Amino acid sequence: MTKLLDVIEEPSSYKDRSGRLVYRGDKVVRLIDDSFKTECIEIIESGFYEQCIEKEYLWPFESKEENGQLSFYSDKIELIIYPYEWGFEQFKAAALFHLDFLQYCLDNNYTLKDATPFNVQFVNGKPVFIDHLSIVKYSSGSPWMGYKQYCEMFVAPLVLSANVKGRWVKQLMMNLEGYSLEEVADILPFRCRFKSLAFIHIISLSKFKSSDQGRKFQIPKKKIKFIIKHLFVELEVLKPIGQKQNWLNYKSDFPYSASELNHKNELLSSWLTKEDSGLLLDVGANHSDFVNDVRKFFREVVLLDSDQAVVDDLFLNQVSNGSKIVEMDITMMSPSLGLNLTERSSFLQRIKPDVVLGLALVHHLFHQRNIPLAKIAELFNLFTGKLIVEFVDYTDEKYQVIENPENQHPYNKALFEKSFSKYYKIKEQSEVKKGKRYMYLMEKKNA
Amino acid sequence: MITTTYFMEYIDPGSGGLLFQLLISGVVGVIAFVKIYWRKIKGFFNKNKK
Numbered sequence: 001m002t003k004l005l006d007v008i009e010e011p012s013s014y015k016d017r018s019g020r021l022v023y024r025g026d027k028v029v030r031l032i033d034d035s036f037k038t039e040c041i042e043i044i045e046s047g048f049y050e051q052c053i054e055k056e057y058l059w060p061f062e063s064k065e066e067n068g069q070l071s072f073y074s075d076k077i078e079l080i081i082y083p084y085e086w087g088f089e090q091f092k093a094a095a096l097f098h099l100d101f102l103q104y105c106l107d108n109n110y111t112l113k114d115a116t117p118f119n120v121q122f123v124n125g126k127p128v129f130i131d132h133l134s135i136v137k138y139s140s141g142s143p144w145m146g147y148k149q150y151c152e153m154f155v156a157p158l159v160l161s162a163n164v165k166g167r168w169v170k171q172l173m174m175n176l177e178g179y180s181l182e183e184v185a186d187i188l189p190f191r192c193r194f195k196s197l198a199f200i201h202i203i204s205l206s207k208f209k210s211s212d213q214g215r216k217f218q219i220p221k222k223k224i225k226f227i228i229k230h231l232f233v234e235l236e237v238l239k240p241i242g243q244k245q246n247w248l249n250y251k252s253d254f255p256y257s258a259s260e261l262n263h264k265n266e267l268l269s270s271w272l273t274k275e276d277s278g279l280l281l282d283v284g285a286n287h288s289d290f291v292n293d294v295r296k297f298f299r300e301v302v303l304l305d306s307d308q309a310v311v312d313d314l315f316l317n318q319v320s321n322g323s324k325i326v327e328m329d330i331t332m333m334s335p336s337l338g339l340n341l342t343e344r345s346s347f348l349q350r351i352k353p354d355v356v357l358g359l360a361l362v363h364h365l366f367h368q369r370n371i372p373l374a375k376i377a378e379l380f381n382l383f384t385g386k387l388i389v390e391f392v393d394y395t396d397e398k399y400q401v402i403e404n405p406e407n408q409h410p411y412n413k414a415l416f417e418k419s420f421s422k423y424y425k426i427k428e429q430s431e432v433k434k435g436k437r438y439m440y441l442m443e444k445k446n447a
Numbered sequence: 448m449i450t451t452t453y454f455m456e457y458i459d460p461g462s463g464g465l466l467f468q469l470l471i472s473g474v475v476g477v478i479a480f481v482k483i484y485w486r487k488i489k490g491f492f493n494k495n496k497k
Contacts, residue, residue: 143465196478200471208467219469226476227468233479 011342012118018133023076030061030072030132037070039137048108049132057101059121059130072132078279078300079324079351082344083117084172085334087311087327088161088240091169094120095154097127099232102144106221106228111138115146116153117172124322141218144227151201152178155231158238159198163188165242167308170327176338181206197234243308255360255398256433264432264439265290271388271428271441273297278354281383283330284361286310291357295321302351304328330361330379331369348382356380358389360398360437366411367404373411373419381423387442391416396436413438 007029013021018036022029032040043049044063052058061074083091094117102112112134119131144150153172156179160168164187172178185206192198256264272280272294282291285303295301301322305311306329314325326347328334333347358380365371365379380387391413392399417426417440424442432439 143468145464147464147468196475200475204471205464205467217465217469219465219472223472223476224468226472226479229483230475230479233482 011340012338012344014339016131016133024073026076027073028076030074032070032072032133036133040070040133042137043110043135048110048135051108052101052104052129052135055104056126057104057129058132058135059123059128061132074132077121077123077130079302080121081324081326082334083120084170085326085328085347086122086169087308087315087325088158088169088243089312090122090315090325091117091154092158092235092238093315094122094127095158095235096232097129098150098154099228099235101129102146103225103228105135106138106225109138110135111142111145112136113145115150116178122324138221141220143219144224147227148181148205149178150231151205152181155197155201155235156181156184158235159192159202160184160187161240162238163192163198163241173334173337176344196230197238201231240308240312243312255396255437260433265293267430267432267439268388269294272355279352279385280355280357281351281353281385282357282359284358284364285314290359291323292321295323298354300324302326302353304330306330331365331371351383353383353385355385356383356387358387360390360392362389362416363392363396363399363411364402366409367399367402367407370404370407370409372409373416374422377419377423380420381444384444386427386444387420387424387440389420389440389442390432391438391440393436393438396433 007022007024010021010023010028013019017033018040019030019032022031049058049061049063053060059074059077061072064071064073083094086094097120098112098115098117102115105111113136114131114134119129119134120127121130122128157168157172160166160179181202185203188198188202193203268290277297277299279300279302280291280294280298281302281304283304285291285305286307291301291303302324303314304326305314306327308327311325311327314323328347334344336342336346336349337344362373362376365376366373371379380389393413394400394403394411420426420440420442423445425445426440426442428441430439431437
């Protein structure tokens with residue numbers, strides 16, 4: 001294999017025997033291993049990769065051969081969001097997309113050799129397959145190689161979410177290789193024995209033990225398609241249970257009058273559209289209609305919220321505007337995980353925003369999490385870029401609703417400004433609701 | 448806390464799955480077919496109700 005000096009190796013690419021993934025400038029490069037080269041060239045020559053790219057199944061790439069080393073060059077995706085940072089609906093969309101793509105591959109005499117949600121990313125709101133080397137030639141009679149992995153990584157978290165209260169998609173963080181089907185079968189309630197999805201693809205599969213003697217059998221492609229169809233039909237109607245809808249009605253219970261809201265939006269637009277074009281991170285996004293207005297000024301907009309129902313609603317209803325949607329509590333961001341703690345990088349390592357929005361958020365962090373203002377300022381300072389933040393005074397009706405009388409930390413506008421001034425220079429500020437709500441435009445002192 | 452699966456399963460994600468796939472394929476094919484048509488029938492009547 002050619003030695004490339006100016007490259008950074010992707011820590012998670014050690015698993016793939018067909019090639020390794022490195023970063024070279026602004027390109028992602030897949031260095032194809034000699035063991036997969038002949039098959040890879042055949043797929044290139046057949047035009048199947050091109051076909052998948054045209055159908056928007058596969059992330060585009062360009063193949064090059066330099067000194068005998070076959071490589072795939074593709075553009076870096078602006079921001080990788082890991083499956084455990086998706087909401088239920090987004091995760092389900094990825095699961096259905098994987099089945100759809102597998103079906104397409106089989107129709108063209110190819111297949112996917114594995115089945116992990118880490119091979120899917122959402123770009124402009126749509127799922128796309130990013131692991132080019134997962135596509136291999138289908139040989140007649142062979143099974144769906146990724147079936148069990150699909151059940152462990154896609155079906156298990158979805159079935160758990162639909163039957164047992166909990167954030168099972170998020171818990172993939174602790175199960176990077178997927179759930180143990182035996183353990184999932186034990187957790188599922190008795191009624192799941194009467195549901196074909198859970199009974200067949202989790203409970204029965206977990207109890208089924210066979211050795212390599214199974215390889216004497218051949219399975220017709222038509223029968224694999226039956227399994228794919230069944231999974232699709234069952235998964236597409238799954239809904240999570242026990243989702244609290246705390247913030248779903250925020251829009252109808254808005255704290256601003258029409259003129260105040262208009263003023264706030266005008267202010268934000270004037271602060272944002274002057275020189276910005278990079279990445280906007282909206283922390284505690286909720287149904288931020290305002291972001292729709294400025295979406296076009298940014299290469300990427302990331303909407304972050306910890307409320308499951310809000311995140312699902314954002315994904316289902318705002319998927320067309322192309323923002324990245326992340327289900328995450330800002331006080332518990334994803335850490336580095338996996339082998340040597342480098343396999344999956346932390347959220348902070350991945351996101352480098354140009355602008356951070358924190359609208360009507362500080363008072364929630366203060367009261368619901370008991371975080372002093374100085375620590376809230378420190379939290380925002382973890383991110384790059386300028387900050388647009390809202391301060392809600394204790395006289396505001398919404399503040400009084402969430403006020404925690406146990407919270408003994410001081411809270412006032414002067415202390416808020418002092419705390420944030422440690423890290424930021426306050427460039428502009430404006431009152432958006434008389435005596436109650438204030439907006440600040442801040443720039444980092446050390447920028 | 449649910450633990451991760453035994454890592455060898457990644458090495459050959461299909462191991463043990465072939466015979467199982469063969470056994471279930473007929474049953475799941477019928478279930479999928481029935482569900483698809485049941486949903487179509489339900490959809491037809493719901494549309495007519497509206």
